[in-house]
Amino acid sequence: MKLLKWIKQVDSICDVIIYSQYDEEEPIFEGAMFEIPWVYMNKEIGRTDGSQEEPIYISHKKLDNGVVLPVIIINIIE
Numbered sequence: 820m821k822l823l824k825w826i827k828q829v830d831s832i833c834d835v836i837i838y839s840q841y842d843e844e845e846p847i848f849e850g851a852m853f854e855i856p857w858v859y860m861n862k863e864i865g866r867t868d869g870s871q872e873e874p875i876y877i878s879h880k881k882l883d884n885g886v887v888l889p890v891i892i893i894n895i896i897e
Contacts (some may be wrong), residue, residue: 822895823860824873826852834880839897840867852886853892862895 829852837848837859837880848855863875882886 820864821860822855822862822864822893825864826855826860829891834888835893836880836890837893837895839895841897843868859895862897864893865896866894867896 831853833852835852836846839847879887880890
């Protein structure tokens, strides 16, 4: 499934962190879902490393002021 098709089905106010298969340590995008650059919209959601982990899951992120917010982690194939 392409990222754009998935985004149409969920609330675009959520915060997301997007990773690609080229760099699993540093995200390629971090922020609100409605701010995702268009260059990533036609990319496939998934993993190429053969991992059994889900390509999209919900986690949490702790801000500098101690507030914990939910965040959606998305892995795309570039």
